[in-house]
Structures are given as C-alpha cells and as structure tokens.
Amino acid sequence: MRQTAVLTVQQTLDQVAGGVEAAIPRLVSGLIFGVVAYALIKIVLSVIGGVLRRYYSSRQALVVQLLVTVIGMFLWFGAALAFLSIVGLGGIAASLGTAVGFIALGVSYALSEMIEDTVAGVYLLQDPDFEVGDRVVVDKMEGTVAAIELRKSRFTLDNGDTVVLANRDVEAEWTKRADSTAGE
Numbered sequence: 226m227r228q229t230a231v232l233t234v235q236q237t238l239d240q241v242a243g244g245v246e247a248a249i250p251r252l253v254s255g256l257i258f259g260v261v262a263y264a265l266i267k268i269v270l271s272v273i274g275g276v277l278r279r280y281y282s283s284r285q286a287l288v289v290q291l292l293v294t295v296i297g298m299f300l301w302f303g304a305a306l307a308f309l310s311i312v313g314l315g316g317i318a319a320s321l322g323t324a325v326g327f328i329a330l331g332v333s334y335a336l337s338e339m340i341e342d343t344v345a346g347v348y349l350l351q352d353p354d355f356e357v358g359d360r361v362v363v364d365k366m367e368g369t370v371a372a373i374e375l376r377k378s379r380f381t382l383d384n385g386d387t388v389v390l391a392n393r394d395v396e397a398e399w400t401k402r403a404d405s406t407a408g409e
C-alpha cells in the first residue's frame with residue numbers, strides 16, 4: 226500500500242511538471258502578446274485622440290473623450306480575449322465574449338435614456354445653431370444657453386434661475402430666438 230501511495234504521488238508530480246513544462250511556451254507567448262498589445266493599443270488610442278481633436282473643436286472635447294474611451298474599451302476587451310486564447314483558454318474566452326455580449330445588451334437597455342441623452346448631446350455640441358449664449362425656447366421654457374454637456378444642457382432664465390434639461394428633450398424640439406446674442 227505504501228508503494229502504491231508513493232507511485233501515485235510520483236505520477237501526480239510528473240503530470241504537474243509535464244503540465245507546467247507544456248504551459249511555459251503559451252505563457253511566454255501570452256506575455257509577449259500582452260506587452261505588444263499594450264503598446265499598440267496605447268499608440269492607436271493616442272493617434273485616434275489626436276485625429277479626433279483636430280476634427281472636433283475644443284468645445285467638443287467631451288465627444289473626443291467619449292469616442293476614445295469607447296474605442297479603448299473595445300480594443301482592451303479584444304486583447305483580453307486574444308490573450309486568453311493564446312494561453313490556451315479559448316473556451317473561456319468564447320464564453321466570456323458571449324456573456325459580455327448579453328450583459329452589454331441588458332446594460333444598454335437599462336441605460337437607454339442615458340445613451341439617448343449622450344447621442345443628443347453629441348448632436349447639440351456639433352450644431353452651429355445651438356451655442357452657449359444663444360437665446361432659445363425649449364417646450365415652454367425660454368432662456369439663454371449656459372452650458373452644453375453630453376447628457377444635459379443648462380439654461381439661465383431672465384430671473385437668474387438655472388434650468389437643467391436632458392439633451393433628448395432639448396434636441397427633440399428647440400427654437401432659437403431671433404434676438405440671440407451668441408456669435409456676436
């Protein structure tokens with residue numbers, strides 16, 4: 226019985242050593258991939274940020290930051306899945322990719338109004354007819370545009386009060402008053 230236990234322990238250690246020996250090339254490949262992916266993603270995001278900053282005005286810096294962040298998330302997630310495949314965990318990578326897809330679908334549904342506000346904010350930030358300082362009417366509110374952000378816009382009323390509206394409500398229907406002072 227003692228000889229059987231020693232033989233079992235020896236076989237187990239041999240299998241563990243063989244597994245570690247077989248895994249070393251995949252781990253080294255994964256490490257090399259990780260370093261190269263890190264450098265490439267940093268370079269790509271830097272280039273994309275630079276190009277977008279030239280395309281968008283400084284007023285639209287939030288749009289640039291949002292786009293770079295979204296692109297970065299996709300690149301990092303893709304790199305993580307590729308890393309898992311390289312180190313021999315392709316099944317986990319496939320399962321993770323599928324699970325994240327379903328989670329993203331649920332999150333996008335839950336955050337649909339926030340996403341709608343953000344998209345409307347991008348449109349408002351790009352609209353040359355909707356500028357800080359413009360006098361506008363939104364629904365029954367009339368005021369001066371004080372700030373345009375990604376999710377909301379702020380308006381100053383004649384009495385000095387500030388009204389904050391969701392961009393989806395502003396972008397849906399607003400009217401610029403003829404006596405607007407922006408751009409003068």
